[in-house]
Amino acid sequence: MKTEMCKIVLHDGYDKALAALKEKHHCIIAGNPGIGKTTLAKILLCHYAQEGFEPLVVNNDIGDAWALISKGQDRKMAILYDDFLGQTRYDQLKFGKNEDSLLVQLIRFTERSHNIRFILTSREYIIADARISHGVFDAYVDLIKKCTINLSDYSFTHRAKVLFNHLYFSNLPRDKVKAIVDSKLYVKIIQHRHFNPRIVSAIANKANSDSLSPEAFLEYIDTRFDNPAEIWARPFQNEIMPLSRWVLAALWTLGGAARLEVLKEAVLELSSCAYEAELALEFGNSLREVAENFISSEAYPCSKDSSKMITVVSFQNPSISDYIESFLRSEIAWIETLASKTIFFEQHLQLISLLESSVFDKKSDIAGVQLVRLNDGFDKPKGAIYRSFEGPLVFTDRDIFSANERGLALLKLASFLSPEHPDHKRARKIITTEEGWSKQFNNLAKMGSVPYATIRLIKWVVGSVYWNGHEKLIKRSFYRALFACINSQPDWCEELSTLNVLHECLSILGISLTTLEKLKFQTDANRAANKILKNEDDIQRLEEAADNLEKFQERMRFGNRQVVLDLRIKAESQSLSRQEDPSEMDEVALSLDEESFDLDLLFSELLY
Known part of the structure; x- marks a missing residue:
């Protein structure tokens, strides 16, 4: 978190979000992928932490937020529910048990509570999909204070400082930083119509540039800025082992996060029996390789035995999942292979979603293969993280899916x-x-x-x-x-x-x-x-x-x-009966001064 905070530059979106929270105590931070929704939400959490609020993060569903409030009693709490409708697309199962109504109830409760601030984030197009699918959510979403972050929130000065901070705190070698400064490429980046903090973060990552000369690195930045997902194309296709690519593809079929043992089982299922033992050894090497740039891991206590820790692997950020999905859409052979080796129910759901939203031949063939796997009992639970009654997050090896979800999956495939x-x-x-x-x-x-x-x-x-x-x-x-x-x-x-x-x-x-x-x-x-x-x-x-x-x-x-x-x-x-006196804790920040800003002087400091 400290590393992230070093790179942050406050913009007008912060003032708008803080004003919304002051007025209604809740706010949806919406915007396009990579624009900085989660970053802004974390800044707000830090602000409220300084004001005596306890920063809390919803991990699973809206029931998790209610659990935090129930445990909190009269404590001051700032609660973040990141990607509350799904990470890269609207997740209907995330709204599994009356989620829309529970969300509306929590919004009402938050409005009446002076000791709670509730911050949600979502992509704009996912909010639109949710409105179509859920009548209750559609009826109330306009009542939730929404702060949409647009590219216009990043002024010339904001963009310059975002880029400078990412370069200053990056691990890029000096020759590549010097190439950016000497060529004044920073001017083109700052003025680019697709300027995006996530792209800036990726190009400042040394892992994307190890094999490139300074000149090739400049060309890489220039050509990749138009498509954020393509930032991952080079390391995915050219810089990692073949098995590592299958590890990432398998992780995508598991919804982007899975227990380490579950991911390994899914990967080994893709292999032929003759190479299984060898691949079991290589799996660890692949994990270490992709951990540098693609995935992260975190340990949670087991729900059955708190002394046992379960490692959960997930993508580092949503744009990696976006890229893997776009790659699979262009490589039908990969989809066919994954469909023929599914062993977890989550994998079936992910691949069904891909079939429903894509246009390509062989859909019926792929669906037929999945039906055989599903009917043969290849629908194991991958497990989930949830908040226990006592308060901490724990891992359970059970899923939320019922027979109805299985029936719906069979019908969709058929x-x-x-x-x-x-x-x-x-x-x-x-x-x-x-x-x-x-x-x-x-x-x-x-x-x-x-x-x-x-x-x-x-x-x-x-x-x-x-x-x-x-x-x-x-x-x-x-x-x-x-x-x-x-x-x-x-x-x-x-x-x-x-x-x-x-x-x-x-x-x-x-x-x-x-x-x-x-x-x-x-x-x-x-x-x-x-x-x-x-x-x-x-x-x-x-x-x-x-x-x-x-x-x-x-x-x-x-x-x-x-x-x-x-x-x-x-x-x-x-x-x-639980309320305390209102307090003025939502002061807005001062805007950045655009005057007397010397861009070349700022970036020249990177060379000293």
Whole structure:
């Protein structure tokens, strides 16, 4: 962090973000890749740390933020949720368990809390995708104070100082720094229409220049500035071992982060058995090679045994993932190889996303290979990091995926095949038979992730190739399976969120309920809401219950509105009881003075 802070230059985006936080206590920092969103968020964390706030980082999902607040009680907290919608694309599974509603509840809570500052970051296009996919998020996103960082926030002086700091604190040899100064290439960089702090950071990295003469290095900078992803092309294609490239490709299929043992298993699966022992030895060498420029690692306690530390490997920054993805799109043979050797469920999801968003031949062939792997049981969990009840981050070898996620993956892959293909017909039974839906409803009332996975499945199905030819069959089988589950026991579900989501599923499918069935849903919802109202003091749970009941009643067009009001009143009273007096801690910084700035004098100092 200290190394990063040495290179930072404050710009107008800092003032805008701090003003937004002062007004509403929350802010989304949005912008294009590499523009400095995370850097600005970290600067804000440092600012609040100086003001007595405890800087905290959300690691997994919005539930992690609530856990931090619950543990924090009345402490002053500045919370950062970096890439809260996904790192390089909108991550629907990150919004797995009611994430959009929980986010809105946290924003409301933050507005009322003088001791909390909530900072989120995301790329602009990912926010747009999330608005399309999530109605709740779309309805409330405009209420969240947004600070969009644009290239215009970097004045000529700002750009010059950003470049100077990166060069000054870099490990570039003197001959290359001197080449930049003598040629005055810094002027072209600063004025470039694609000026980007991330590119500046990459070109100042000695690892990208070891094999280049000063003249070739200048040409490298000049030609690579237009495309940030291409910065990684030279080291990826020419400066690392073949196995190292497969290590990075395998890491990409695992979502960009994975336990060291999981990554090794995925890489070894790509090899032939004859070379497995040799590659197991080479794997360590490859890790050391790519650690210099591509990946980083961090250790977390095991959730089952805190004395055991688990090493998690991840890309150093999102632009590496961007490059790997663009490389794979241009190398179909690599995608075919990866698809034929998937062993973790996360790998299937990543490759499915690539198939859905790409245009190339052999999609059906690749999907068919993945279907075989998935049906043969190659869908192991890769594990995840989460915040334990006690507070610290720990690693679990379990995944959040349910049978519904697996069913959706099978359906997506089968959709690339001909309707007459046996695998297409087999996958179709998941949504066209009562037995198929019954399997999806296993643990419906017990596992909180199941109903949200179900609604993701429903939303995808109604827009898929299956809907046009099988709409009536899908509706009938869903209805029968659901009410078989509901009628299996009197108090079949005590989770209000589950009741709300399932009723939304019926609404999306266009299934009408009888008066008796509506009363059954309404009775169960009221019972669950009153139980929460009576026994729950947790603000997040109270807000969530109020939101769920309100949405449920709006669709039903009747219900006891007083219960919703009582839940909100109790949440408000709990929030007020925790408040302290407001304090003026959000002072804005002074802008940089553009006058009397000598660019050549500044960069000449690099040579002394």
